[in-house]
Amino acid sequence: MVPLAFVFAILVCAVLRRVGADAWVLMAFILAWTGAAAVVALLALRRAPIAVVKVRAAGTNHATWPVLAHLALLVLAAALTGRPALLLTVEGDGFGLDRGARRRSDAPSVVAATDRRLLLASAAGVAALPYSGIERFSIAWKVRGRAGELALTADGAPRAVASLAPANLLSIARALRGHGVHAEDPVAIDVAETAWAEALVRTGAREPFFEREAIPRHPHGARRRRPHGLCLGPRSP
Secondary structure, three states: OHHHHHHHHHHHHHHHHHOOOOHHHHHHHHHHHHHHHHHHHHHHHOOOOOOOOOOOOOOOOOOHHHHHOOHHHHHHHHHHHOOHHHOOOEEEEEEEEEOOOOOHHHOEEEEEEEOOEEEEEEOOEEEEEEHHHEEEEEEEEEHHHOEEEEEEEEOOEEEEEEEEOHHHHHHHHHHHHHOOOEEOOHHHHHHHHHHHHHHHHHHHOOOOOEOOOOOOEOOOOOEOOOEOOOOOOOOOO
16 A cells, blocks of 8 residues: 555656646645655554444445545546546556666655556656557566566666566566567466466465474474465476
8 A cells, every 4th residue: 555655646746747736736735645644654553443344245335435535636637637548557566676776765666567558656756668668578586486576678778676576576567468568588477377376276275374294393392384475486496
């Protein structure tokens, strides 16, 4: 939720700038957004009671308005700019570190593959890359397949985002390949898709979180538990 809130704030500021809003309007929005985030943080620190919403197949869904209320701002932005295309469909997204960032504070980035373009958002700004301008891309696995790296070339300039969660990187790679972007190693994507499908089957089977029989016993008789993790990349022996 934090990355999505970050991207939403950047998009609202970009829309306000595009429609010619004054500096005081931007400042008012930033102050209001910061104040709302501070209130939520204070409520969390004070251990505010948890709101439980029961959602059933039949009857009123009480979770609808809290989820859709913020979309009213996007509708307002589309009305002001005359561009309904502001409402995009996200086909894949993830949070990682931009290897090309000049400052360490600009490294955290959100990657969102929409139905129209690839968005790279960080503290330095938002880069919108049309799929037609992305020449090629590749994925690589780090930390024994528990983290991934996306590398691409757009308009002749290389870009790389590391420390992406495996499932998120796979969703971005699917979107890029689905929009006709050339994949340097399509086999790596196919292998990752197979591993993800197997992981979903294992999750559906509700296997125990700890594999007791495969864990060696402690010298004093107690077993050491090792948690399983999702690994989409090739595992080293």
